Amino acid sequence: MGSLVLEALSKRYGSSTAVERVDLEVAQGEMVALLGPSGCGKTTTLRMVAGFIPPSGGRVLIGGQDVTRAPPYARDTGMVFQSYALFPHMSVAQNVAFGLEMRKVGRAERDERVMEALRLVRLDHLADRLPRQLSGGQQQRVALARALVVNPAVFLLDEPLSNLDAKLRGEVRMEIRALQQRLGLTTLIVTHDQEEALTMADRLVVMERGRVRQVGTAEELYEHPADPFVAGFVGRCNLVSGRLEGGGFRAESGALLRCDSTGAPADAALLALRPERIRLDPDPAGEARITAVTYLGAQTEYHVEQRGTTLLVTRPTPPLGDPMRRLAVGDAVVLSWDAAAVRLLPAA
Structure with missing residues (x-):
């Protein structure tokens, strides 16, 4: 096992920059997620680490x-592809053994390591089946076993759960995390799924347009976003434009919103407030009005307009018979929140 370090890693295609000077250190046994929207450079970064794409710099x-100039087979990495990339004409055991064959591992040792890897992912009883005879989740675990069997120093995962349905995705996600922790694998995973990144990784790297916007734990990124992009991408967030005024934040609509301006940047122009941090109370005299209600089972979402500013509020769905359950579009309410829950950010 070993650490992974990226130093000013960059990739350019002519005048277009796909990845711009990414600096990152993944400690031994740590799982780090590259998170961002499509086209942000996260997969290109992963493929440069794997050796499939030559970097332009770094x-x-x-x-x-x-290992910047080393070919993929000489990098001591194991990679799980988004499409699994299993050989359809090979059995499960043959697929897992392929990397060992390329490394000229002897037959006896190869067979032993293949069965050990399949036992890790609980598929040793399906060693003779073909990929088409497996479910999506089973195929995913074969791909994991094939990457693990070579005992990689660094484990690379490219959107490994994107082809699974929601229920299976949650199950396999926990399996991968448990396996990674048990084996102490240094892991870099690419995903656009916030929940996937938040629940699996020790740290997250949020990317946009080829650049790293912020690196930190899930809690650090959620509670203390560095900029509006991170605030809006990691979880849901109300972002209100305006300016600091007196003891509060004056929205462009004219509404004065409660906040704590201690330590706020001098150029603060956005108020960031998570929807679950807002309290909502029915009040016939309230100046806010509900404009939409969405029932989501355990939670209910409310869009509430107050003096020209609309805020999203999420609250646990109240039990049947609770007066809150009867809140509807047009009802008057009062909104409140702790000043410390607000983050003040510079403009994008």
Whole structure:
């Protein structure tokens, strides 16, 4: 096992920049997620680490060794592709053994390691089946076993759950995380799914347009976003334009919103407030009005307009018979929140 270090890693295609000077260190045994929208450069970054794409600048170090110009087979990495990339004419065991064959591992050792890898992913009883005879979740676990069997120093996962249905995705997500922690695998995973990143990774790297916007734990990114992009991408967030005024934040609509301006940036122009941090109370004299109500089972969403500013509020769905359950479009309410829950950010 070893650490992974990226130093000013960049990729350009002519005048277009796909990845711009990414600096990152993944400690031994740590799982780090590259998170961002489509086209942000996260998959390109992963493929440069794997050796499938040559970088235009910067370095890749695995276990302290510079592998920037090394071919993929010489990098001591194991990769799980989005499409699984299983050979359809090979059995499960043959698919898992392929990487060992390429490394000229002897037959006896190869067979032993293949069965050990299949036992790790609980598929040793399906070793003789073909990929088409497996479910999506089983195919995913074969791809995991094939990457693990070579005992990689660095484990690379490219959108590994995107082809699974929602229920199976949650199950396999927990399996991958448990396996990674049990084996102490240094892991870099690419995903656009916030929940996937938040629940699996030790740290997250949020990317946009080829650049790293913020690196930190899920809690750090959620509670203390560095900029409007991170605030809006990691979780849901009300972003209100305006300016600091007196003891509050004056929205462009004219509404004065409660906040704590201590330590706020001098150019603060956006108020960020998570919808679950807002309290909502029915009040016939309230100046806010509900404009939409969406029932989501355990939660209910309310869009509430107050003096020209509309805020999203999410609250646990009240039990049947509770007066809150009867709130409807047009009802008057009062909104409130703790000043400390507000984040003040510079303009995008």
